[in-house]
Amino acid sequence: MQLLITILLDGLTYASYLFIVSVGLTIVFGVLKILNVAHGAFYAWGAYASAYAITYASDMEYADWIGFVCIFLAAAAVGLVLGMIIERVILRHMYAQDEVLIALATFGIFLILEDVILLVFGVNPYFAYQPMALLGRIPVGGISRDVYSFTLMALACIVAFSCWWGLTRTKWGKLISVVIYDREISQAMGINVSMVYLIVFVIGAGLGALGGAYVAPTLSVAPGFGIDVIVLSFAVVVIGGMGSIPGALIGALMVGILRAVAVHKMPELELFVVFAVMAGVLIIRPEGLFAPAKARTI
Amino acid sequence: MRKQFTYKALRSAAIASAVAAAAMTGATAQAKDTIKVGVVSFLTGPAAGPFGVPGKNGAELIIDAINKGELPAPYNTKGFAGATMDPVYTDEAGGNSKQVAEYRNLVEKQNVDALIGYISSGSCMAMAPVAEELQKLTIMSVCGTPRLFEEKLRSVVFRTQGNAVGDSIAAARYMTEMFPDLKTYTGINQNYAWGQDSWKFYSLAMAKLDPASKASSNPQFPKIFSGQYSAEISTLSLDKAKVVHSSFWDGDIEAFVLQALVRGFFEDKKFVSVVGASAVDSLGKKFPKGVVMGTRGPYGLLTRFDRSRPLNNWFVDSYKARYGVYPTGPSYQYAKAVLYYKLGMDKAAAMAGKFPTQDEVVAALKGMEFESFGGSVKMALGGGHQAIHEVGYGITTWDKEKKAPSATDVKFYSAECINPPEGTLAADWLEQGMPGAKC
Numbered sequence: 001m002q003l004l005i006t007i008l009l010d011g012l013t014y015a016s017y018l019f020i021v022s023v024g025l026t027i028v029f030g031v032l033k034i035l036n037v038a039h040g041a042f043y044a045w046g047a048y049a050s051a052y053a054i055t056y057a058s059d060m061e062y063a064d065w066i067g068f069v070c071i072f073l074a075a076a077a078v079g080l081v082l083g084m085i086i087e088r089v090i091l092r093h094m095y096a097q098d099e100v101l102i103a104l105a106t107f108g109i110f111l112i113l114e115d116v117i118l119l120v121f122g123v124n125p126y127f128a129y130q131p132m133a134l135l136g137r138i139p140v141g142g143i144s145r146d147v148y149s150f151t152l153m154a155l156a157c158i159v160a161f162s163c164w165w166g167l168t169r170t171k172w173g174k175l176i177s178v179v180i181y182d183r184e185i186s187q188a189m190g191i192n193v194s195m196v197y198l199i200v201f202v203i204g205a206g207l208g209a210l211g212g213a214y215v216a217p218t219l220s221v222a223p224g225f226g227i228d229v230i231v232l233s234f235a236v237v238v239i240g241g242m243g244s245i246p247g248a249l250i251g252a253l254m255v256g257i258l259r260a261v262a263v264h265k266m267p268e269l270e271l272f273v274v275f276a277v278m279a280g281v282l283i284i285r286p287e288g289l290f291a292p293a294k295a296r297t298i
Numbered sequence: 299m300r301k302q303f304t305y306k307a308l309r310s311a312a313i314a315s316a317v318a319a320a321a322m323t324g325a326t327a328q329a330k331d332t333i334k335v336g337v338v339s340f341l342t343g344p345a346a347g348p349f350g351v352p353g354k355n356g357a358e359l360i361i362d363a364i365n366k367g368e369l370p371a372p373y374n375t376k377g378f379a380g381a382t383m384d385p386v387y388t389d390e391a392g393g394n395s396k397q398v399a400e401y402r403n404l405v406e407k408q409n410v411d412a413l414i415g416y417i418s419s420g421s422c423m424a425m426a427p428v429a430e431e432l433q434k435l436t437i438m439s440v441c442g443t444p445r446l447f448e449e450k451l452r453s454v455v456f457r458t459q460g461n462a463v464g465d466s467i468a469a470a471r472y473m474t475e476m477f478p479d480l481k482t483y484t485g486i487n488q489n490y491a492w493g494q495d496s497w498k499f500y501s502l503a504m505a506k507l508d509p510a511s512k513a514s515s516n517p518q519f520p521k522i523f524s525g526q527y528s529a530e531i532s533t534l535s536l537d538k539a540k541v542v543h544s545s546f547w548d549g550d551i552e553a554f555v556l557q558a559l560v561r562g563f564f565e566d567k568k569f570v571s572v573v574g575a576s577a578v579d580s581l582g583k584k585f586p587k588g589v590v591m592g593t594r595g596p597y598g599l600l601t602r603f604d605r606s607r608p609l610n611n612w613f614v615d616s617y618k619a620r621y622g623v624y625p626t627g628p629s630y631q632y633a634k635a636v637l638y639y640k641l642g643m644d645k646a647a648a649m650a651g652k653f654p655t656q657d658e659v660v661a662a663l664k665g666m667e668f669e670s671f672g673g674s675v676k677m678a679l680g681g682g683h684q685a686i687h688e689v690g691y692g693i694t695t696w697d698k699e700k701k702a703p704s705a706t707d708v709k710f711y712s713a714e715c716i717n718p719p720e721g722t723l724a725a726d727w728l729e730q731g732m733p734g735a736k737c
Contacts, residue, residue: 002536003536006532006536007529009532010529010532011529013529014526014528017526051718055684097307103609112659118342123341123342123346123347123350123351124347124351124580125344125347125348125549125552125580125586127552127556127557127580127581129584130558132556133559133560133562136560137560137561137562142536143532143536143561144535144561144562144563145561146531146557146560146561148560149528153662215526217556218526218553218554218556218557219525219549219556220344220525220549220550220552220553220556220580221342222343222344222346222347222522222548222549223342223343223347223392224342224344225344226342226351228523228524228525230310256402259529260529263520263529263530263533264516264529264532264533264536267516267517267518267520267533268519268522270519270520271489271521
């Protein structure tokens with residue numbers, strides 16, 4: 001029982017992290033049909049901005065809880081600034097191009113943003129542990145766990161609920177659904193598709209940045225931060241179905257739980273398990289578990 | 299007349315050929331004002347901050363000092379066999395395929411005279427065959443897998459850093475001497491050559507030094523640079539083992555410490571870190587006290603304030619003055635490799651009576667013994683290509699007076715105590731109970 005609780009909590013912690021970083025990727029793909037490789041850079045920029053702000057606040061001897069404010073402000077700032085610049089300056093001129101070309105362009109953006117990180121923040125790692133240290137630890141299942149990981153789970157739940165509510169219960173959500181269904185008809189009906197694209201891209205970038213900003217206190221924030229996460233995010237999104245938010249949630253849960261099982265029972269399979277799940281799902285359902293239905297155009 | 303002409307023509311041609319051949323041969327041995335050397339370390343990626351940049355800084359500091367003849371005696375002769383070194387700093391990040399291309403670029407396009415560097419054991423294992431193929435002198439400075447010379451003898455590849463065998467045996471000796479009651483151990487090591495070798499040799503050494511000790515059946519091998527260790531920390535916490543061995547380095551050790559610290563991990567387990575001293579410096583006061591810490595040699599944390607000798611004092615003071623921080627293990631290791639190259643060049647030049655060829659430098663480097671910053675180094679293994687030196691461990695603490703991290707209960711183990719004799723495989727030597735070890 002003790003082991004079961006531990007595996008479950010470890011799996012949920014990792015799944016929460018995976019969901020937050022991959023949901024932005026799947027939203028952007030669902031609406032804009034862009035495989036956004038630059039998502040890893042948003043994650044890295046979010047982490048750096050957050051770590052920098054938390055470290056600065058700590059140096060200025062502000063209260064440790066200010067670190068949480070820094071996390072959300074950093075994510076919002078990165079999503080807004082980078083998201084707007086990239087969508088308005090680069091991507092809006094490429095929507096008519098082939099999807100592969102756009103993916104390559106986002107790969108280029110990713111590389112540029114990674115190098116700009118070196119110019120802005122240098123190569124030395126940042127340690128922004130204050131928010132995690134502030135919350136301390138609690139005993140669960142016979143071992144100590146950091147409270148911060150529970151807040152990560154709560155944040156993942158809030159993000160999932162917000163996405164569901166935003167898409168199904170708001171006017172903007174309905175507009176987005178219409179644009180996903182048919183861009184040209186939406187435009188003909190008077191919907192400002194360009195604005196929808198901008199808003200969705202900024203939200204996607206902000207979610208990527210939020211993932212980085214929130215995990216920054218648990219890590220050594222160092223160059224190359226966004227490379228691994230983009231691979232993991234793609235795996236999660238492919239498992240769940242490109243463009244599906246419930247798919248990203250289920251994909252993250254599958255990968256998180258199975259990885260935790262592997263770490264506890266067969267550590268040598270830890271590296272293998274993420275991609276084994278992806279391969280298994282693709283064999284059975286090549287479009288992923290929850291790929292949205294495509295409209296037939298005549 | 300015609301015969302005489304032909305004879306003269308042939309003689310002229312022969313003389314011309316001989317002069318040309320002599321000129322071509324002499325070209326490699328002519329005195330040079332400048333030599334070009336590739337210095338490879340992580341300049342980007344997660345290993346850049348804790349390892350690559352301190353390593354590059356260590357190399358840069360000593361190259362400048364040697365070029366100006368400013369090293370303390372007896373190393374105060376100017377240059378490398380009189381030549382000034384022009385370093386070409388190159389990034390080790392990007393994977394082995396990229397590194398092979400970079401190596402070829404340095405040798406074939408930039409015409410470097412030698413290469414110094416490489417931190418990752420993966421890089422060293424990938425570069426050694428390329429160095430042998432291109433026959434370019436390469437001095438590896440940090441990487442630790444013993445496979446580099448145990449699997450094959452090399453002709454132009456040297457390593458001035460002791461390997462994982464010495465680091466692991468020293469760790470096991472320290473634990474059995476200092477904590478004889480802690481009989482059970484597990485580990486968390488990165489899943490590649492360095493991590494696997496470290497765990498293998500630590501386990502073998504523990505089994506021989508303390509037959510009553512018991513290894514966990516569930517040691518952890520996460521992917522290098524993975525960064526998230528929540529599940530691994532849970533697994534280690536649930537494990538009954540009292541000791542946790544780790545050869546984590548780069549940003550991984552820092553991330554692990556941050557995540558484990560908040561969970562009280564270091565209060566429950568005795569953590570043995572083979573090479574985590576860079577994290578002690580970077581995390582400062584935040585780094586937990588009571589961790590058994592190694593530095594892979596007489597470097598950094600363990601010798602910073604205690605090993606007073608002109609060369610070490612000069613290095614610590616000059617490094618602190620130039621970069622604003624204390625030198626860490628990689629700084630020492632890169633500086634040591636550069637110093638070794640200088641000594642080889644100078645020795646070869648003295649023996650040859652002229653600017654040395656690569657073959658003469660290689661002959662001079664082979665089997666050399668020299669005094670480095672923290673202690674002596676003997677190129678005693680791998681046919682005189684692999685260094686052995688003392689390795690120490692201590693227990694982390696915070697020095698309130700100096701306001702800097704420090705270590706207590708520091709113990710050093712001599713090179714002959716923790717390394718097999720030449721020609722013996724480390725695993726076989728350990729299985730036999732380390733015969734002939736001089737402790």
